[in-house]
Amino acid sequence: MNTQSLKTIGASGQISLGKEYAGRPVIVEEIEEGVWFIKTAKIIPDSEMWMHEEPAKSKIDKAVKWAEKNKPAETNLEKLSGKIR
Numbered sequence: 525m526n527t528q529s530l531k532t533i534g535a536s537g538q539i540s541l542g543k544e545y546a547g548r549p550v551i552v553e554e555i556e557e558g559v560w561f562i563k564t565a566k567i568i569p570d571s572e573m574w575m576h577e578e579p580a581k582s583k584i585d586k587a588v589k590w591a592e593k594n595k596p597a598e599t600n601l602e603k604l605s606g607k608i609r
Contacts (some may be wrong), residue, residue: 531539543566553561574580 533539535552543561549565549567551563551565553563568576575584
C-alpha cells in the first residue's frame with residue numbers, strides 16, 4: 525500500500541497521522557534532511573529482552589516446535605508419584 529497525503533507540521537513540531545495510530549509507538553528514521561520514514565513498532569521491556577536474545581531465543585523456539593508436535597496428554601499421577609519415592 526503506497527499512499528500520499530498532505531500534512532502540516534504544527535508550531536510545536538508535531539504531525540498527526542490519524543486517530544487509528546493514537547498512542548502507538550513508532551520508529552522515525554530521517555533518510556535525509558526533510559525526508560522521514562515512519563514505521564509502527566512494538567516495544568519489548570528490558571526485563572523481557574533476554575527471551576529475544578541467544579541462547580534463550582533458540583531454546584524457546586525449540587520448545588515451541590516440540591510443543592506443537594507433542595500434544596498434551598493426561599498424566600497418570602499414581603505412576604508419576606512412584607518415580608519420586
